[in-house]
């Protein structure tokens with residue numbers, strides 16, 4: 001399973017996969033960080049679809065996920081999930097971050113998608129501690145891969161070198177066990 005996980009340092013918008021995950025907010029109307037990059041590169045069609053989803057269900061709750069087209073991106077779909085904003089760790093932030101990964105995998109399964117790229121959800125503007133976020137992400141991704149044999153590739157795309165180092169070290173430690 002762990003051999004299906006690839007740590008990549010770079011820009012998630014440039015990689016062709018079935019779905020890239022966006023670290024969105026509950027409004028689904030765009031923002032800064034990776035959300036801004038995805039909407040900028042993908043074009044207005046993504047926002048149009050987000051608006052339709054918003055009209056139907058009133059945005060997206062923290063820990064949940066919705067799927068749209070990927071517009072002009074090389075990926076086929078964008079899965080928008082909303083990570084928790086870090087307060088002090090006592091407001092359910094770890095469980096909510098874990099739930100983001102579960103929600104994304106549920107959509108991959110539902111839509112029959114087999115390859116996905118994740119950004120480091122919540123670790124930018126939402127300030128989730130990077131090491132903790134990486135542990136939660138990799139533990140959950142490994143567990144979900146064990147349950148879903150159809151997924152052939154999971155990229156964890158780190159924009160920052162520091163995150164890439166954290167993820168590589170953690171994945172190596174998981175391989176040793």
Ligand code: AR6
Nearest residue numbers: 011012023025031032033034035037122123124125126159
């Ligand atoms: N490719 C991959 N990762 C990226 C890219 C990129 N092109 N750009 C930034 N990152 P953030 P959050 C990394 O702030 O913390 C938005 O305004 C970044 O270095 O994008 O979940 C939303 O609308 C960091 O490691 O998302 C929300 O309001 C990671 O992506 C809020 O920010 C996540 O950082 C969500 O905050």
